[in-house]
Amino acid sequence: MDKGINLIDDVSIVLCGEAGQGIQTVEHLMIQTLKLSGYNVFSSQEYMSRIRGGNNSTSIRISSKKVSAPVNRIDILIPFGKGALTHVRKRLSPDTLIIGEEKSFKDENQGHRSINVPISEIAVKVGGAIYSNTIASALMLRLFDVDIELFSNYLRKRFAGKDESIIQKNIDAAEQGYALSDELLKGNDIRVNVQRSSQITNEIIMDGVEALALGAIAGGCDFISFYPMSPSTGIATTLAQYSKQFGIIVEQAEDEISAMNMVIGAWYAGARALASTSGGGFALMVEALSLAGMIESPVVIHLAQRPAPATGLPTRTEQGDLFFALFSGHGEFPRAIFTPGDIEEIFYLTQNAFNLADKYQIPVFILTDQYILESHHNISSLDPYRIKPERYITKTDKDYKRYKLTENGISPRGIPGYGDGLVIVDSDEHDEEGHITEDMDVRTNMVNKRLKKLDLINQEVLSPELIGNPDYKTLIIAYGSNYNVVKEALANIGSDDVAFLHYKQVYPLHSSTADYLKKAKKTIIVENNATSQFAKLIKMQTGKSIDKSILKYNGMPFFVEELEAKLKENIM
Amino acid sequence: MDTKSFDMENLDIAWCPGCGNYGILSAIKRALAELNIEPTQLAMVSGIGQAAKAPHYYRCNLFNGLHGRSLPAATAIKAVNPSLTVIAESGDGCTYGEGGNHFIHTIRRNPDITNIVHNNMVYGLTKGQASPTSPHELRTPVQIDGVFSEPFNPLAVAISLDASFVARAFAGDIDQTKEIIIKAIQHKGYALVDVFQPCVTYNKINTFRWFKEKTYYLDESYDPHDRVEAFKKAIDTESYALGVLYINPKPTFEEKLTVYSHSNEPLFKRERDLNMLSNIIESKRGI
Numbered sequence: 063m064d065k066g067i068n069l070i071d072d073v074s075i076v077l078c079g080e081a082g083q084g085i086q087t088v089e090h091l092m093i094q095t096l097k098l099s100g101y102n103v104f105s106s107q108e109y110m111s112r113i114r115g116g117n118n119s120t121s122i123r124i125s126s127k128k129v130s131a132p133v134n135r136i137d138i139l140i141p142f143g144k145g146a147l148t149h150v151r152k153r154l155s156p157d158t159l160i161i162g163e164e165k166s167f168k169d170e171n172q173g174h175r176s177i178n179v180p181i182s183e184i185a186v187k188v189g190g191a192i193y194s195n196t197i198a199s200a201l202m203l204r205l206f207d208v209d210i211e212l213f214s215n216y217l218r219k220r221f222a223g224k225d226e227s228i229i230q231k232n233i234d235a236a237e238q239g240y241a242l243s244d245e246l247l248k249g250n251d252i253r254v255n256v257q258r259s260s261q262i263t264n265e266i267i268m269d270g271v272e273a274l275a276l277g278a279i280a281g282g283c284d285f286i287s288f289y290p291m292s293p294s295t296g297i298a299t300t301l302a303q304y305s306k307q308f309g310i311i312v313e314q315a316e317d318e319i320s321a322m323n324m325v326i327g328a329w330y331a332g333a334r335a336l337a338s339t340s341g342g343g344f345a346l347m348v349e350a351l352s353l354a355g356m357i358e359s360p361v362v363i364h365l366a367q368r369p370a371p372a373t374g375l376p377t378r379t380e381q382g383d384l385f386f387a388l389f390s391g392h393g394e395f396p397r398a399i400f401t402p403g404d405i406e407e408i409f410y411l412t413q414n415a416f417n418l419a420d421k422y423q424i425p426v427f428i429l430t431d432q433y434i435l436e437s438h439h440n441i442s443s444l445d446p447y448r449i450k451p452e453r454y455i456t457k458t459d460k461d462y463k464r465y466k467l468t469e470n471g472i473s474p475r476g477i478p479g480y481g482d483g484l485v486i487v488d489s490d491e492h493d494e495e496g497h498i499t500e501d502m503d504v505r506t507n508m509v510n511k512r513l514k515k516l517d518l519i520n521q522e523v524l525s526p527e528l529i530g531n532p533d534y535k536t537l538i539i540a541y542g543s544n545y546n547v548v549k550e551a552l553a554n555i556g557s558d559d560v561a562f563l564h565y566k567q568v569y570p571l572h573s574s575t576a577d578y579l580k581k582a583k584k585t586i587i588v589e590n591n592a593t594s595q596f597a598k599l600i601k602m603q604t605g606k607s608i609d610k611s612i613l614k615y616n617g618m619p620f621f622v623e624e625l626e627a628k629l630k631e632n633i634m
Numbered sequence: 635m636d637t638k639s640f641d642m643e644n645l646d647i648a649w650c651p652g653c654g655n656y657g658i659l660s661a662i663k664r665a666l667a668e669l670n671i672e673p674t675q676l677a678m679v680s681g682i683g684q685a686a687k688a689p690h691y692y693r694c695n696l697f698n699g700l701h702g703r704s705l706p707a708a709t710a711i712k713a714v715n716p717s718l719t720v721i722a723e724s725g726d727g728c729t730y731g732e733g734g735n736h737f738i739h740t741i742r743r744n745p746d747i748t749n750i751v752h753n754n755m756v757y758g759l760t761k762g763q764a765s766p767t768s769p770h771e772l773r774t775p776v777q778i779d780g781v782f783s784e785p786f787n788p789l790a791v792a793i794s795l796d797a798s799f800v801a802r803a804f805a806g807d808i809d810q811t812k813e814i815i816i817k818a819i820q821h822k823g824y825a826l827v828d829v830f831q832p833c834v835t836y837n838k839i840n841t842f843r844w845f846k847e848k849t850y851y852l853d854e855s856y857d858p859h860d861r862v863e864a865f866k867k868a869i870d871t872e873s874y875a876l877g878v879l880y881i882n883p884k885p886t887f888e889e890k891l892t893v894y895s896h897s898n899e900p901l902f903k904r905e906r907d908l909n910m911l912s913n914i915i916e917s918k919r920g921i
Contacts, residue, residue, distance in 0.1 A: 098921060212921075219921050266918045276915065282906045284893075285714060287706075308911070309893045309904060311713055316739035320706040323699065327707030330697050331677070331714035332902025353700050444915050446908045455902060477902060478677045478695035478711070479718050488690075488698040489682070497690050498698075 066251030067159055067175075071126040073256060074135050075202060078119040078150050079142025081112055084195040088140075089120045089438075091199040095216050096124055097267045097440050099208045100258030104130045106437040108618060111292070111376040117149035124206060126257035130404055130439035131547035134621035140198060141167045161201065161246070177246055184238050193235040200239020205247070205254050210240055265442055270435035273405045273444070274364060274428065275300035277412030278336050279308055280446040283362070285335035287313045287324035289343055292376050293432035294366035297338040322347035326359045330487060332455060332477040334416050338364040341383050342373065348390045351425055355395030357487040358465070358473070358512065360419035360426075363387075364412070367431040369617050378617030379433035381542060381590040387427045388569055388599065394509070396516045399427040399569040400524075403545025407566050408434070409444050417452040418522070422515050423475055429568075431590065433619040434543035458483025463494040467507060471514030516570065523572045530561035536633045537582035539608065541565035541596055544588050544620060551626040560633055568596060576604040584634045586610045590619065635667040640692040648687055654831030654842075655688060657805035658752055662723070663692050664808070665815040677718045679708040681733065684759050685725035685752035702732025705740040708747045709887065715900035716746070716888045719819065726753040730766040730786050737788070741795040741824055745887040748818045748825045751788065752805075754833035755840050762836035772839055788828050789868035793861060793880050798823030800864065800880040804845055805831040810876065817878055823886050830874070852877035 077085045093103045102125045109118035121132055136153050141162045147170040160167055160176035185193040203213055217232045275297050288298040302312045315321035318339055328335035344365050354361045365387055369380040387399055402408040412428055419426040458476035462483025466473045476485045486496030493499045540548045545564050552562050563578055587597045587608045594611035601607055612628045614620055640663045649655045678689035682701035689696045699707050708722040729751045757763045764777045766786035773780050792800045799821040803811040818825035832842045852875050864880035
């Protein structure tokens, strides 16, 4: 090799192989120990809808600055088997370095630099092929000068409870990996220069799934009923892990119809319940969503988006269900939709969703997607005390009326068995007591009462966040998981005339929207869908059209470089 | 307790004169009074249909939800507050048709709830179409040549799923129906009471007289713990057994929930331990 390899400030490592080969294990070993060594890390996954085989990849970014968006570029590719190189070929550049076992990439390599490392041979020497993951991790960690002691300690923790010989073999594998890495460094002159900070060593690294589950716990969630569906299942799994500690009922229902009716029944009896699903499952929940609208039941719905219609691309990402969430349910009733953009927003918005749902007795959506749920990045803190727990259950008296007409439309919510009153709710139109009615005046009053709550909800809408020059010429708009990719692309462009408006709540739409749009000479929206649904929602609410939509709907999130190029074409 | 505790004023009942629902209504009120269940401690859950309106006609907490969906809601209510008496009351179309999947899985789950099903073998509220339990001979404006599908046998299905408690009653006999409902409420676990009921408007086959002639009560010699015998009774469609066909004591859904392993407090009385959550989050900083 004629020149050395310099990896400066931002390194993109991609692990690619079949499902079941342990890519996720390597991802976890690497990101945790890199973080513990003071590096900013970000990882995201793309994988096929199968348990074994196929080709999946995990991308890890190690960077001097905090980043949390995927890049297309691959600096180092670690193929775990045949087909891996072909799978990511579009992302390869002349600078990409392939590190791995020659037999797994030789036939597919079209002239990329490569270093042959006999990983499985060494793994077998250590004790079996299973140790390949630790060796592969060690190869990379050594490049980043991660202390072997730290890695060994992490392995001890990760495999705690296993036989001591297994732990020792992993540590042996780590040492072998380090030695091997040193050989590579010598022979190939690979220089890594990414800044570390002692502050980062003490940060927290987590993915969207865990942040959402912990946010739900912070919000007082004590009941979840669900039916497994990618990419939402991890929420229930995570809550189940914590269920004994916090007293959470976790029930796998026979279908999403049952799940949602259980969730509403649970709220009725005094729980704080969560429904978590993806598009197809939510389709089955829609009937009961309308029930929540009619009986004014609070309900928190986590809708984890994936590409549809129908089964679509089960393990991929999209923002295609904004309208579905917005217009779901027959009839007219208020709701709120949160669209968190990173780990912190997922945590705090989920916590907040339980208070908001309870306060106004409405459905509150948390709209995520596969990409944000399964991406990790390091954060400084999550504080469950930042948002105060709010309780709105009323002790009833003898004359209690569940739907008492009030000035602001909110009737104090009692629950059965708490107080001397009776709590009657009905999916039919009902009178103040909750009994069936067909009285047209009562009907009108009840519709008005339910919709009146929107006035108050409107006053509590979370402001969009403006990033960049407030005297912008071009305004970029995005929501949800595109938050960080837009931020980074704009920072790279570095134009003073551009600002970015991020919405973490898309409905009700914040009242400042029209003014923000008015100030711009050009507006651009970035969405992971084919029809620019948020632009249409903005048009519907403000009468103003967005000038340009940058859309992606192939099942993958935007890459920084890709978005940067598209924005450059369109910025004034 | 007096049944007056459950009486409501100014009732405008939506049922036809002579409807079997009236008998079931009386039997339920009497059973509740006899068991001294305070209306405030009772949560009735119903679906949609003429039967599902029943809990609007007596004093109780009521969750009148969606067609077919009473059982999931009832299961959750009982799970969240096990101190409540929870009864799901609805018709045959609601429970066995629209809610068929929930019927199966609620039996498997075994929450400590009572499920009273008004079974008149026809759809009343939508004006006379076949229900899952309609006999082949029933001709309707839709099933003009009679009903092709095999009538659903709720008792046989429940016993095949090893349900905790399976009974059948007849709305024409309020005393006996009340007795059966009392046993069902007292039973710990899911208790099905399928109540035969004439529909005087839409079902001219399964009339009051038909039920009288086709049914008989199980006597004291019958052992409801014998599953095979119970199944034999359940599939006998020549003459229909009334009474408790099957009892299978087993742990309930709520008993298995770990939230109640250290405390019986209903969930709404508990406070979230944010300190513990904070500690969990903080523990993620180090190795």
